[in-house]
Amino acid sequence: MGAPPKKDVPIITPAELAEADGVIFGFPTRFGMMAAQFKAFMDATGGLWRTQQLAGKPAGIFYSTGSQGGGQETTPLTAITQLVHHGMIFVPVGYTFGAGMFEMEQVKGGSPYGSGTFAGDGSRVATELELQQAFHQGKYFAGIAKRLKGSA
DSSP: OOOOOOTTSOOOOGGGGGGOSOEEEEEEEETTEEOHHHHHHHHTTHHHHHTTTTTTOEEEEEEEESSTTSOTTHHHHHHHHHHHHHTOEEOOOTTTTGGGGGOOSSOOOOBTTBOEEEOTTTTOOOOHHHHHHHHHHHHHHHHHHHHHHHHO
16 A cells, blocks of 8 residues: 555565464454455465465454444454464454453454554554553463464
């Protein structure tokens, strides 16, 4: 979409997903679903799908939307289809974040499907509560991935 590349951020290839014990995918929303660029990345995983290299791996989702009505739940719901076709195990954050899930005093992205934030026009930064939820999701996900790997 014209964003400049970030030279200090490594870029993963679809093939490298097979090496992971689990994956949390993060992406922006376009019209209530994953951005086309991320869909293109997932489309490039056809070889992994054909050989079932991602089957059984845990996967989670986090996202950013432009507004409060911009897809905080439809984005992960529509993205889950990518995981299902690979046979990945979707690990939602659910309501494990506790009271933070019920916060009504401040604007907060996220849902039981994953952590999230609102980008607005691009000038908004994630709130402390949104960052706490994202950290919680990562820690929760890592614990599940570790248990799944240990049981294999």
